[in-house]
Amino acid sequence: MGKYEAVIFDLDGVICHTDKYHYKAWKTIADRLGVYFDETINNRLRGVSRMESLDIVLERYEGTVTREEKERWAEEKNEIYRGLLGEMSTEDLSEEVASTLRELRAGGYRLAIGSSSKNAKFILSRIGLGDFFDAISDGNNISRSKPDPEVFVKAAEYLGIAPGNCLVVEDAQAGIQAAKAGGMDCAAIGDAAQCRIATYDLKRFQDLLEIV
Numbered sequence: 001m002g003k004y005e006a007v008i009f010d011l012d013g014v015i016c017h018t019d020k021y022h023y024k025a026w027k028t029i030a031d032r033l034g035v036y037f038d039e040t041i042n043n044r045l046r047g048v049s050r051m052e053s054l055d056i057v058l059e060r061y062e063g064t065v066t067r068e069e070k071e072r073w074a075e076e077k078n079e080i081y082r083g084l085l086g087e088m089s090t091e092d093l094s095e096e097v098a099s100t101l102r103e104l105r106a107g108g109y110r111l112a113i114g115s116s117s118k119n120a121k122f123i124l125s126r127i128g129l130g131d132f133f134d135a136i137s138d139g140n141n142i143s144r145s146k147p148d149p150e151v152f153v154k155a156a157e158y159l160g161i162a163p164g165n166c167l168v169v170e171d172a173q174a175g176i177q178a179a180k181a182g183g184m185d186c187a188a189i190g191d192a193a194q195c196r197i198a199t200y201d202l203k204r205f206q207d208l209l210e211i212v
């Protein structure tokens with residue numbers, strides 16, 4: 001083992017890709033409400049909780065909205081989203097991610113999930129990783145979402161590893177800020193690697209093996 005004892009992975013956009021399902025589900029709600037919604041707006045929802053995502057979707061909504069309506073729309077979005085997640089399978093876990101995770105496990109690293117999603121366990125089971133991780137910290141055990149560090153601090157706690165010995169892997173700017181605020185180094189992948197605020201910028205997932 002090298003610099004770190006544990007790796008904490010964001011789920012959506014890092015381990016697998018659920019953007020298109022979030023997009024379809026939010027688009028259905030937005031269309032119903034007559035609100036403009038596109039993929040650029042959808043990208044702003046990365047790492048953001050479900051209710052905060054709805055607030056972003058409703059930025060262009062004209063008129064007042066009650067809390068009950070918001071809760072209903074978020075619930076409806078989630079029902080559509082979960083229906084779409086049901087289409088996911090082990091095919092949605094890439095060979096690159098699977099083999100990198102196996103190598104990290106063989107190298108003795110403790111591995112955890114740190115995700116804002118309340119559907120994290122369902123997604124992991126769909127892609128065949130239901131029992132793989134040593135700990136899961138997700139939208140169900142936090143009260144503040146990224147960029148607050150709570151989700152990662154809890155993941156480190158569940159693993160029993162000091163934050164300074166954990167590396168976080170993230171695809172969202174809010175997630176990188178969360179890792180830093182929690183005193184953790186962070187590897188950015190995807191669009192987040194363009195922000196240049198992470199400890200490392202990865203071109204490919206398997207580059208992780210070079211930095212741990």
Ligand code: BG6
Pocket residue numbers: 011012022045046047048049050053078115116117118119120139
């Ligand atoms: C994050 C996604 O992982 O989970 C966000 O990047 C999403 O886009 C958030 O809003 C909450 O997801 P869920 O599954 O609890 O609605």
Ligand code: MG
Pocket residue numbers: 010011012013014046047170171172175
């Ligand atoms: Mg993400």
